[in-house]
Amino acid sequence: MTAAEFVARLDETNQAVLRRLEPEATLKPEVSGALNVTNLLKVALKNEIEATEIAARWLVSTTDVEVKMAFARQAGDEAKHYRMIAERLGELGFDARSFDPLAQGFGPLFKYLDSLETTVERVAAGQFTREAIAVVKNRQFIQFCERAGDAETAALYRDVIEPDERYHHDLGRRLLLSLARTPEAQEAARAAARRTLALAEELQVKALATAGIHHAPGC
Numbered sequence: 001m002t003a004a005e006f007v008a009r010l011d012e013t014n015q016a017v018l019r020r021l022e023p024e025a026t027l028k029p030e031v032s033g034a035l036n037v038t039n040l041l042k043v044a045l046k047n048e049i050e051a052t053e054i055a056a057r058w059l060v061s062t063t064d065v066e067v068k069m070a071f072a073r074q075a076g077d078e079a080k081h082y083r084m085i086a087e088r089l090g091e092l093g094f095d096a097r098s099f100d101p102l103a104q105g106f107g108p109l110f111k112y113l114d115s116l117e118t119t120v121e122r123v124a125a126g127q128f129t130r131e132a133i134a135v136v137k138n139r140q141f142i143q144f145c146e147r148a149g150d151a152e153t154a155a156l157y158r159d160v161i162e163p164d165e166r167y168h169h170d171l172g173r174r175l176l177l178s179l180a181r182t183p184e185a186q187e188a189a190r191a192a193a194r195r196t197l198a199l200a201e202e203l204q205v206k207a208l209a210t211a212g213i214h215h216a217p218g219c
């Protein structure tokens with residue numbers, strides 16, 4: 001399979017799984033208790049700091065200039081998202097400076113991504129797949145904000161964060177086109193994408209069971 005065929009097929013497989021996370025299919029909003037924009041933005045801070053850190057680690061450990069700069073761009077964007085979300089939390093009355101989103105340590109998806117050794121796996125999992133998940137989750141979160149009457153948070157996600165996450169996904173696509181050229185590289189990329197989706201689904205089921213959360217934004 002050519003790299004272009006492979007990427008198109010991987011995208012199809014990912015999108016088929018992601019449709020299970022789409023609002024129409026699985027989202028019957030059962031908002032209760034403390035499930036509000038503020039608490040979901042705190043989850044977002046954790047996602048953004050993890051996304052910043054994994055991109056930064058990978059930027060240091062690759063020698064390929066194109067890959068390095070792609071991770072650098074992503075790390076900068078995720079850090080920018082963190083700051084904007086923290087500022088929005090401040091406007092909502094929560095001082096994020098006193099909050100450590102990593103107090104409980106890194107999550108399972110971060111640990112999995114951190115265990116990946118090859119660039120093709122990192123790009124397939126951390127950019128191409130994780131950022132495709134983020135786009136779906138952010139669309140759900142925008143709807144959640146709108147239902148909650150928070151047009152400002154919805155606009156932050158619609159106008160800045162979601163387009164950036166889409167760009168990260170596209171960076172992953174472009175890199176995969178040059179990295180996924182052999183059957184071995186394609187198999188490694190496919191497995192890493194599959195595992196990332198499985199972890200995201202597991203996390204979503206767990207968040208739903210433990211906190212009633214199914215609109216937490218991604219990054």
Ligand SMILES: [Fe+2]
Binds near residue numbers: 051078131164165219
């Ligand atoms: Fe991102």
Ligand SMILES: [Fe+2]
Binds near residue numbers: 077081161219
């Ligand atoms: Fe982000």
